[in-house]
Amino acid sequence: MNKRFVLTLILGYLTAGIIWLVGGAWVIYHFKLQHTVAGLDLALAIKNISFLLISVVSLIYIINNHYSRLLTKQNLLNRQLTNSKTSLKELLNTYEHVMKATNDVIWDYDITTNQLKWLGGYKEVFGYDSPDELMVKDAFWNMYRVHEDDREETINSFNEFLKNKELKWSAEYRYLCKDGSYKHVSDRGYLILNDKGEPLRMLGAMQDIDVRKKYGLQLEAQNQKLKDIAWLNSHEIRRPLCNMLGLIPLIRTNANDEAALPQLINYLETSAIELDETISRINSQISN
Known part of the structure; x- marks a missing residue:
């Protein structure tokens, strides 16, 4: 029981008792001094008994009413707690599904x-x-x-x-x-x-983000590889190819020159070998 409620109840009971018993006794005593009436002692006893009965009934009513309010409040709290548990359970289920998804x-x-x-x-x-x-x-x-x-x-x-x-x-x-x-x-x-x-x-x-990050790093490596291949295409292949394109007219011009023709063919062969090696390097990078 709430201490504040008990203290209030005791103080209220004592106050009412003092007013009822002392005040009633004082009224009956002074009425007895002024009037000679039989049965005042009986009235005093009835006053005391009636106070006892009224106070008991009042206490029962007050305590019952107090506990009724407490019970109603407790039932409300229990319903709120049940609803909170249900909401929390749903929230946890949602949280678990979100965790699995993300x-x-x-x-x-x-x-x-x-x-x-x-x-x-x-x-x-x-x-x-x-x-x-x-x-x-x-x-x-x-x-x-x-x-x-x-x-x-x-x-x-x-x-x-x-x-x-x-x-x-x-x-x-x-x-x-x-x-x-x-x-x-x-x-x-x-x-x-x-x-x-x-x-x-x-x-x-x-x-x-491990998969995404590694995929991004892989793309960066592939991009760098493509840049290297593009550089080979634009520089390493172009140089021997230009040499070959330049040697072909010379070979045609010196087709009957037995001294110059073998040397030009050697130059052409060297450029062809260089071109083949460059193409092999490109194929190797693409396969890796």
Whole structure:
């Protein structure tokens, strides 16, 4: 029972009792002094009994009414709690489906305690599943699972973000998986400030972009290969081909010159061999 309600009930009962019993006794006593009437003692007893009966009935009514309101409030809270549980369950189901569809890894970083929690997708994407692997305490700034070539830049980016109290942070880096391999990820975080405007907490999502990143790197390599082939076409092939085109008229002109003709044919053969080697290099690059 609520202490405030009990205290109010006791004070109310004492106040009513004093007014009823003392005040009633005072009225009957003075009436007895002024009038000689039989039965006043009986009236005094009836007054006391009636107070007892009325007070008991009133207390029962008040307590019953109080508990009825509490029960109604409790039923309302129970319905709200049931609805909240249902909504939360639906939200979690939706969250799980979204996680499966997006391959996002959700994280929660408490800045005040330097504690990082992985909330979902961490096992599916990176393979970590033990309690120690799902909680990082006092070691967040080490970022020891970020690739060593990306670590310093990522830490500096995050530090600058907190220093400037920006609301959104993003970075791309390679992250260590449990099997020892690395995956390219796109990390995004959102800052929560306290009432004084100081960084309090961050919520973020890390997305696996390994396939996309590797495909982009592969395209870059292919583009570079195409550029190299284009350069070979425009320089390495053109030079021996120009030599051959220039030698052909000379051969025709000196067809009857037994001294000059063999030398011109040797030049033509050298240019043909150079052209063949260049074409072989191009075929080799295309096959790779």
